[in-house]
Amino acid sequence: MKTVSKILIAGALVAGVGALIAADHLDAPAVGGTTADITDYFAFESAENGDNTVFVANVQSSLAPAGNDATFDENVLIEFNIDNTGDLVEDRVIQAIARDGRMYFFGPYAPATTGLNSTIDASQMIGSVAITTDGNAITETTEGGIKMFAGPREDPFFFDFGTFNAVIGGDAENNGPNGGFQTAENAVDTFDGTNVLSIVVELPNALIGPTVAHPAGFDVQVWNTWVEAKRQQ
Amino acid sequence: MKLQNIKYLVVGAVLAGFVSCNDDDDLFIPAPEEQMEIEELNFEGTFAQEDQMGRAAINTVLNGDSATKNSFNLTIPSEMVANFQQGFLDRAVALHAAFGVEYENNVLGLDATTLTTVLAADVLQVAPDAPTTYIDGDGNVLTGRSLTDDVVDVSLILLFGGTNGDRFNGQDLDNDGVADLPILVTDNVPNTGENPSTTFPYLEGPH
Numbered sequence: 001m002k003t004v005s006k007i008l009i010a011g012a013l014v015a016g017v018g019a020l021i022a023a024d025h026l027d028a029p030a031v032g033g034t035t036a037d038i039t040d041y042f043a044f045e046s047a048e049n050g051d052n053t054v055f056v057a058n059v060q061s062s063l064a065p066a067g068n069d070a071t072f073d074e075n076v077l078i079e080f081n082i083d084n085t086g087d088l089v090e091d092r093v094i095q096a097i098a099r100d101g102r103m104y105f106f107g108p109y110a111p112a113t114t115g116l117n118s119t120i121d122a123s124q125m126i127g128s129v130a131i132t133t134d135g136n137a138i139t140e141t142t143e144g145g146i147k148m149f150a151g152p153r154e155d156p157f158f159f160d161f162g163t164f165n166a167v168i169g170g171d172a173e174n175n176g177p178n179g180g181f182q183t184a185e186n187a188v189d190t191f192d193g194t195n196v197l198s199i200v201v202e203l204p205n206a207l208i209g210p211t212v213a214h215p216a217g218f219d220v221q222v223w224n225t226w227v228e229a230k231r232q233q
Numbered sequence: 234m235k236l237q238n239i240k241y242l243v244v245g246a247v248l249a250g251f252v253s254c255n256d257d258d259d260l261f262i263p264a265p266e267e268q269m270e271i272e273e274l275n276f277e278g279t280f281a282q283e284d285q286m287g288r289a290a291i292n293t294v295l296n297g298d299s300a301t302k303n304s305f306n307l308t309i310p311s312e313m314v315a316n317f318q319q320g321f322l323d324r325a326v327a328l329h330a331a332f333g334v335e336y337e338n339n340v341l342g343l344d345a346t347t348l349t350t351v352l353a354a355d356v357l358q359v360a361p362d363a364p365t366t367y368i369d370g371d372g373n374v375l376t377g378r379s380l381t382d383d384v385v386d387v388s389l390i391l392l393f394g395g396t397n398g399d400r401f402n403g404q405d406l407d408n409d410g411v412a413d414l415p416i417l418v419t420d421n422v423p424n425t426g427e428n429p430s431t432t433f434p435y436l437e438g439p440h
Contacts, residue, residue: 026293053359189422
């Protein structure tokens with residue numbers, strides 16, 4: 001009997017971990033909970049300088065097994081990709097990787113190869129910043145005006161992910177009225193009180209290059225951008 | 234190939250300081266223990282993709298099973314529409330069918346095929362010369378993602394909101410005081426708990 005209940009408990013725990021998938025947090029079984037798990041991606045106009053754009057990659061939610069003890073993996077390259085021509089192929093990359101307590105940044109530069117496999121052109125290094133370990137953010141600014149940060153931050157994502165899973169799963173005990181989301185008084189932010197490891201880089205728009213017409217037809221010029229986590233082979 | 238290694242001079246600043254302070258002195262020669270601090274950083278090798286993200290929640294919501302979610306993370310954006318748009322469309326149809334309805338063109342006027350085509354290319358458009366927002370109600374749409382954009386609600390509105398954006402918002406159709414429709418256009422978690430800074434690096438400090 002003891003063995004059976006242990007298996008049942010273990011199964012329930014596994015199911016619980018498997019259910020924690022949102023924004024991009026633990027979005028797929030193969031990467032969820034690993035040091036290469038991208039939890040979120042943001043790109044926005046700088047509040048400090050309207051001619052700058054800020055890129056944020058968050059990895060390793062503290063909801064994952066490593067919790068608040070998570071550290072950057074020196075074997076995992078974080079790569080921001082920028083498409084300047086509208087073909088959804090990266091024309092420039094900004095790369096970041098940790099070495100011995102510092103985060104090193106490269107680019108933006110045209111990569112030697114595009115796609116699933118990357119290398120780092122060390123000659124494109126723009127600088128590095130000591131990895132922050134607490135609430136006091138350590139930042140660096142290069143002579144070219146690029147700002148760099150790496151370290152733990154509050155997870156900015158907000159979502160009632162438990163109810164989402166219940167809605168998708170048709171779980172009548174845990175979803176809201178008529179099978180939808182909860183009313184405002186019963187909604188819960190699953191990510192409240194949790195942390196992530198953030199890499200933040202802010203750079204002048206001129207370094208990011210040309211724009212294209214918005215692919216969804218809106219009347220605005222854009223870059224297509226995305227972030228990748230790549231592991232040393 | 235050793236030449237490709239970056240030889241990083243940790244004591245560089247210290248040496249520079251000595252040189253400038255000893256302008257009337259002999260050539261400064263670092264002590265052996267300081268030479269030992271010269272550190273070699275290696276950035277060689279090949280890095281293979283394990284995760285990818287453009288817009289929030291796309292892989293989570295619109296790819297159904299685990300194998301598809303894994304496969305999506307290992308697909309380059311230029312090949313995503315060809316490989317995943319049909320699955321996204323099927324998923325959108327199935328999610329509506331679960332509530333006994335069909336998709337209705339959304340607030341942007343996009344039909345289901347167009348919407349899933351836009352979403353299947355999982356990249357984030359960023360407009361350098363327009364305000365950053367998912368949708369701000371002032372005509373700016375998908376120009377980036379700020380730290381407080383309610384990307385969950387916007388995504389739900391685009392998927393379930395229909396022409397007016399509020400198609401499923403817990404409406405009480407027969408005025409009996411009880412909701413007759415589910416809430417599908419918001420998770421009812423607002424951004425009020427998020428307080429990013431106006432200065433770099435913007436994200437709040439950790440808990």
